Amino acid sequence: MLFPSQAFADMYAPVNGRPSVPPGLLATVVVLQSLQGLSDEEAVGALRFDLRWKAACGLGLYDPGFDPSLLTYFRRRLAGSSEPDRIFGIVRAVVEQTGVLAGRTRRALDSAVLLDAVATQDTITQLIAAIRRVARQVPGASALVAAHCHACDYTDPGKPRIAWDDEEAKSALVSGLVTDALALLDHLAGQELDESAEHAVGLLALIAGQDVEPVDGSDGTDGRWRIARRTAPDRIISTVDVEARHIHKSQEQRDDGYKAHLAVEPETGLFTAVALRPGAGAACHEATVAPGLLAHERGPLQILADAAYAAAGLRAALTDAGHRLLIKPPALKPAVIGGFTLDDFAIDTAAGTVTCPAGHTVPLAAPGGRYQQRRATFTGLCAACPLRERCTTAQTGRVLTIRPHHHLQAAARHQAATDPAWQDDYRRWRPMVERAVAWLVARGNRRLHYRGTAANDRWLHHRAAALNLRRLVNLGLTHTNGIWTLVPITA
Template identity: 60%
Template sequence: MFAFLAEHRQVLFPAEMFADMYPSRNRRPSMPPQVLAAAVVLQTLKGCRTSTVCRRCGVICAGRRPGLGLYDTAFDPSLLTYFRRRPARSRHPNRIFEAVGEVIAATGVLAGRQRRALGSAVLDDGVATQDTVTQLIAAIRRVIRHVPGAVQIAAEDCTAHDYADPGKPRIAWDDEQARALLVDALVTDAIRLLAGLPAQPLDEQAANAVGLLALLAGQDVEPADGSDGRDGRRRIAPDRVISTVDPESRHVHKTRTHRQDGFKAHVAVEPETGLFTAVALRPGSGAAHHEAALAAELLAEETSPVEVFGDAAYSSGPCRRRWWKQGIVP
């Protein structure tokens, strides 16, 4: 595999494959992205740490200058970290997985292998969980910063907090009623700000800011019965956003007593070779992201009937019915 990547790296990972990940005018990354892509593949195959793959695998697959020793440093580990972020944030995050899949299909290594194992794993998110007050203030600030005309509307109609102040509002934080009143006031500010925005085309950043504020304004508070919408009561949404820094992150309950914050990785694996045939990264909660709901997506590319192995999470009635229609044997 080391020799294969050294010889065929340019074909498997051509430079134009990563052009959209480097939008700068000079498009001259410090390390060619095809080298970093090869290092990512080798790290996955060998299961080694980032520093190890940069020191060993990176040198073998780089081939930049003759006489390079086996233990010479090819590139700093931070480059690999930054490189992983680029495809993850792009419009085509699975490009490396799909390129490797083309090699697997060309070799025919999975031909005749009709078993697939399904599974999921929680991926912890490093972002700090934010309370309702912090999220609402951060989302309002984001709208003020990115949406044209929001500054004037906030100055006139948003009175719950000074949104130019980087600190939290000054209240008695140990007083539950004071906190509830603050949340209600912040939600009112959010609604006023959203309602006052002029009808106008928005770029992606501004549209995301407006959408996030609208979501946050309704996920922890709902109007009281018979109200005019400006007073509310606490209501915790089952699929609530936990941070404005990473709006896709969620509370994940693998068991009743163990909770994590992050995402769920869903995979389909051919058990004999250990090759992944499909992957999906989803928020950690919500019916649309449950194992049984993702099972059909993981098996959508199968062209022949397969036998599937999985735990009880995949045994729902609708999931089994879909499998039978596809010719899949659970």
Template identity: 90%
Template sequence: MMGRRRVPAGPEVWVVCREMIPAGSVFAFLAEHRRRLFPRETFADLYAPVNGRPSVPPGLLATVVVLQALQGLSDEEAVGALRFDLRWKAACGLGLYDQGFDPSLLTYFRRRLARSSEPDRIFGIVRAVVEQTGVLTGRTRRALDSAVLVDAVATQDTITQLIAAIRRVARQVPGASALIAAHCHAHDYTDPGKPKIAWDDEEAKNALVSGLVTDALALLDQLSGRHLDEAAEQAIGLLALIAGQDVEPADGSDGTDGRWRIARRTAPERIISTVDAEARHIHKSRQQRDDGYKAHLAVEPETGLFTAVALRPGAGAAHHESAVAPGLLAGEHGPLQVLADAAYAAVELRAALAAAGHRLLIKPPALKPAVIGGFTLDDFAIDTAGGTVTCPAGHTVPLAASGGRYQQRRATFTGLCAACPLRDRCTTAKTARVVTIRPHHQLQAAARHQAATDPAWQDDYRRWRPMVERAVAWLVTKGNRHLRYRGTAANDRWLHHRAAALNLRRLITLGLTYTSGTWNLAPITP
């Protein structure tokens, strides 16, 4: 049952301590407008109409969630602030002696939101305020970017993951404990600690890996064909992934003799922890390597407002910047000027955005010459319609289809490179230079030419692109680069709450007021 307005315990802080609450702050704004921002009916679908004991009013919980996301606090820290911080009490309409509520209510509230038809409604409420103010009217630029968010669990090595996955099967699958006791002997799986071996002994470590993989395969074989619930199926699927992603047959073995070793490679989209199976290794650049997720952002660069956000695992083609970007722009109306760095330069995304009528300020990736300081693809005259390629030395050869799923075409300068005076600047190949042309080549070439020669393009990119870095800094500051939750869904809810809180703070800075029944931006007195 949905709770109603709470009766303050003691004098209401906003009434008796108003002069102590910073004017123009989020706290003062919520004290004045909390009920308008989060009206009771907005959350009615989350609660049964009459059954049960009245809960804490959802408007109060939503206010705490916004302040919690803004200050980057845990549930216990947020309730602590609600009990002892006058600013929080004023913002939430509490009395001086009000003790707040149990921190678990925040968990239950987030679960109700997650299971509802509008899990991101708090972000949607603030977005509706943005639209009503008209602050984005006429502002048709959107900057796209992503930020690495570090996961809330420790990365596990292969041995730890194998043991943890088998232990999970024991917990989730009925009867699995007896099967493990009967068929799995490489480790005592009732012991939560690490195996007691000489960890600096490579042979001992290999023997342990072989035993753990053999146990995992034996357990999977014993459980195959069973009809199980979702949790049990997920535990078995996770064990199968762990047993296959990091190991390979030992030298001279095909795996049938039970000899395995840790693979000399990293599996694509490798699971890095059984505690959070959706977190991934992230290579944002050659220098930056982390574990966790990526926050994908669309920002109006002049105001710094987030127009859309999404959190995805940090690896995999389906979660790449270019794959997520169309969803970030899906709610926009009319052509935009889209600013983004080279991570968004995938030709499919560029073609789709260009077809939608957007003006693109997407930085094209630099071409890598075959010889340092030598010729790049743009130094060749490529006629995709006529099917020819002319090299810098003036030799022309035909383009031929190379086959394959990428529909590439190739031009091979066989017999023309050996005596060419420009060979040292063109290729290191023993035979001849090969030029590979991909679909939409003309589109990418035109983008590189525009970025290199168009002063207007360069001025706009230099002016507006840094603004999104400011928004990213707001997002991750004060410890908010480190996530507090496990799994994509829970962390995506946090990201939306964080963006909503930052948008609300930004609107207040811009002069947000409520007059004549609508949200407006009042002129700010210098």
């Protein structure tokens, strides 16, 4: 009843007859598989031998199930269809039909780190793997590798045979690998390549440039390279999963993988929207993804979120949409420990003036730069000021940077600090999203099963759909006369 065959009709060509296995059965298995965190083989095994799975899928006691490869084909068809997240959409339609969210106008936003399915590779391993991939996927490249690349034996699947505790040997290996990569790229320059070969060459170019630099006093033409003493922005961490990234959820928590972005109704714990993105880059930031999580919502909401969602642009957009925001503002950092912060200055953006705690008033400059910031400069006024030690350490005086939507951010900080109703609602409802995050990553599901953003995003939607179904069942989900309703379960 939940997954009728017509819901997947567009995924199969009508001229070739019906699918050998009903797509509704495959969808049910995918949901159960996502709920229990099983591989394809384990899921089909459960379908064959577990009576609970047979009952859920409507199969007889002696039904042998199907080959596990059909799950792969089914997910591939879903990914290539016009509605790749239709399973989550079907479950969301059930949620709406039950009316469980009627009158519940709170949504809590949060993100969770999901670990990638592959091992993180160091610079040496990535260089070797990238050169081997070019040799496999680019026509004629294997002969070029044999003729021009001699830092190690690229046909040997193991690690190079060097003394790994010898820094000079490691440095010589790095220099040789980079030289080989550059020589290979030089010989392949200008060739017409198909998509897979072009991807392999592009990946080699990225790997060869992201983690290395010429040694001191060299420009690299002499073949002397070393591992750079820095981390490249948006660094590729594996040639096996090139979309996984280093994630710094906080200064203490550092992982490799992806970020799951979640919108949750905090009272019921139901996921109203989810999205998976690589863990680094502006396009993957919480404030960038948040509008998409709320795009399907109707009517104003109370939005609860931590400081990761406190960007001024997001606050302005949500305010303009009529939402009531309980987004924790980040704490201001004073220029001097224990000194004055931005909120201790009287800032009038309309009049274009700023008055410091000592009573000095200066004009605000016109907006400029990439972020349209405005500056207030107190040059010459701080030298003899009795409050200088609490304000600035700059010799020329304090300079304030006023960003767009300053009044919204200042009002939010004031409300969060002084409004008891704001504080009570935030403390009551915001922590509830952590319960949903715990459900999401339970049973080993913090570790992803697939490679790439698209495949893992499908898995996240299936996982959220399964958790929503389980939650609805616990609330008394019933199908009566073609309508999904909730009947409270009595003891």
